[in-house]
Amino acid sequence: MERLIFVLMRVVVTLKPGVQDPEGATITDSLQRIGFASVNRVTVGRHFDIEIPGRDEDRIRREVEKMCESLLVNPVLQDYHIERIQGPQPAG
Amino acid sequence: MQFCVVTYPGSNCDRDCYHVIGEVLGEPVRYLRHWAEHVPRGTSCVVLPGGFSYGDYLRPGAIAARMPVTGAIEDFAAGGGLVLGICNGFQILCEAGLLPGSLIVNDHLAFSCLPVHVRVEGDPSPFTHSLKQGEVLRMPIAHRDGNYRPPSDGAQPQVALRYCSPAGELGEDYNPNGSQYSTAAITNERGNVMGMMPHPERCAESILGGEDGMRVLQSAVDWWKEVGSYGI
Numbered sequence: 005m006e007r008l009i010f011v012l013m014r015v016v017v018t019l020k021p022g023v024q025d026p027e028g029a030t031i032t033d034s035l036q037r038i039g040f041a042s043v044n045r046v047t048v049g050r051h052f053d054i055e056i057p058g059r060d061e062d063r064i065r066r067e068v069e070k071m072c073e074s075l076l077v078n079p080v081l082q083d084y085h086i087e088r089i090q091g092p093q094p095a096g
Numbered sequence: 097m098q099f100c101v102v103t104y105p106g107s108n109c110d111r112d113c114y115h116v117i118g119e120v121l122g123e124p125v126r127y128l129r130h131w132a133e134h135v136p137r138g139t140s141c142v143v144l145p146g147g148f149s150y151g152d153y154l155r156p157g158a159i160a161a162r163m164p165v166t167g168a169i170e171d172f173a174a175g176g177g178l179v180l181g182i183c184n185g186f187q188i189l190c191e192a193g194l195l196p197g198s199l200i201v202n203d204h205l206a207f208s209c210l211p212v213h214v215r216v217e218g219d220p221s222p223f224t225h226s227l228k229q230g231e232v233l234r235m236p237i238a239h240r241d242g243n244y245r246p247p248s249d250g251a252q253p254q255v256a257l258r259y260c261s262p263a264g265e266l267g268e269d270y271n272p273n274g275s276q277y278s279t280a281a282i283t284n285e286r287g288n289v290m291g292m293m294p295h296p297e298r299c300a301e302s303i304l305g306g307e308d309g310m311r312v313l314q315s316a317v318d319w320w321k322e323v324g325s326y327g328i
Contacts, residue, residue, distance in 0.1 A: 020248060024274070026203045075162055078155055078191065080198040080247055 010055050011064045012090040015076055018049035023081050052076060059092040097140045097320045100128040102169070102185075104160045108147035109182065109297060116300040117143070121313050132165045140320050141178040142169050144185025146238070146295060156199065156241045157187030166192050178222055178316055178324075179289040183239055186281075186291030195284055195291045196253050197246045202239070203274025209238040211306075212272055214280045214294060215264045219254040221287035222319035223312055232264045233257075233308040235294035237272060242293040244275040244282070256290055257281035 019025050028047040035043045054071070056064045068086050077084045099117045103110045110127065117125040128135065128142065135142060150159035160166060166188065173179045173194055181189040189195040202208060213234050216227045227233075246253055257280040259271045271278045273293075281292035296309030 023248075024200065024203070024243070024245065026201055026205050026243070026274070030205055075154070075158065078158070078198060080190075081200065081245065 007094040008057050009059055009092045009094060010057050010090075011059070011061055011088065011092055013054050013056065013064060013068045014087045014089045015052045015054065015068060015072055015084055016049060016087065017051065017077055017082050017084045019047060019081060020083050053089060061088060061091065097123050097317050097324075098136075098138050099123055099125040100135060100139050100142045101125060102128045102130070102142060102144050102165055104130045104147070104149035104163065104165075104188075106147050106149045106151055107145050107184070109145040109184075109295065110147070112297045113143050113145045113182070116297045116309070117313065120300050120310065121317065123317060128165060130160070130163045130165050133168055135168050135172040135177065139172065139177065140324060141180065141316055142172060144169070144179070144181040144188050145297070146183030146185060149184055149188065152241075155191065157184060157189075157191040160184075160188045161191035170194060173284075173289050176286075176288060178320070180223060180316065181289075181291040182295055182297065183237075183242075183293055186293055187241060189289060189291045194289050195282055196251060197244060197282070199241050199293075200243045200245055201241050202243050202272070205240075207238070207240040208242070208272050209236070210272065211236050212280070212294060213260050213262050213264075213270065214257040215260040215266070217255045217258060219256060219283060219287070221254075221256050221283040221290055222316050222324070223281075223283070223290045224256050224315055225319035225322075226315040227311060230264060232260060232262065233311065234262075234299070234306055235296060235309055236298050237294050238298075239273070239293055242273040242275065244279040244293075246276055253279070253282040254285065254287070255279050255281070256283050257292060257294070
């Protein structure tokens with residue numbers, strides 16, 4: 005029996021430049037307070053790793069873009085980019 | 097005036113809203129579940145209550161905004177129906193695009209649960225119809241993500257309520273979450289959709305320490321009786 009083949013994509017979501025980032029500001033301040041004086045600024049984002057069956061990376065990337073626009077990203081505040089983490093390979 | 101209170105998984109102010117509308121305001125009210133595909137015929141106002149819909153996962157309100165009932169509420173609002181989002185309900189309306197802008201984490205990163213004062217602003221809306229511009233109301237807030245940010249295109253939202261001092265002055269000292277321009281409530285351009293971070297349903301009976309919340313709900317009823325039958 006043929007094993008299912010998957011592509012693993014990572015969506016990285018970051019705040020748009022200029023959007024207030026209280027969490028990042030607090031982490032910046034904390035790092036500076038505990039001795040990392042060299043830290044200028046920390047911004048906070050998050051990532052989603054999405055496993056999708058198939059071999060066609062272009063199609064899968066387009067599907068992930070649709071997911072970002074439909075749910076994963078708030079376009080008022082956030083930017084995103086998609087990285088391929090693993091090419092087509094059997095699910096691990 | 098028929099009200100509907102929406103219940104999403106994780107809503108936790110739905111019963112309070114249902115009680116206040118039915119028992120205190122004395123208007124007919126029913127629940128609307130998250131899987132509903134239509135707002136019942138004859139409904140005049142839909143209330144999206146506070147809580148933690150879908151566990152606040154992803155972003156507060158993000159998942160609820162994509163549920164079938166929210167699409168139905170969008171159609172209902174487009175037809176002139178009144179929509180009031182309270183706290184998490186406000187976050188859902190922003191995520192769904194029914195209101196402009198977004199609500200991010202409070203500037204001090206903590207959950208704020210306290211009474212605040214808000215000042216009625218000038219833009220007309222059914223929800224402030226019976227209130228005077230500049231009037232100050234006292235209502236409780238309870239949220240971690242109430243820091244209002246307007247849309248990045250520079251468009252200014254219609255502000256219905258701003259955080260203020262008991263005397264109605266604006267200032268950082270009276271802004272509990274860092275909201276831009278001390279914004280506590282906004283409406284859409286048409287005025288029939290309002291989102292507010294304070295909880296009117298938690299101050300609608302004197303036994304609970306205040307009745308100012310009733311004035312917002314009563315406004316919607318007054319407006320509907322005076323104007324609503326002609327449409328908005």
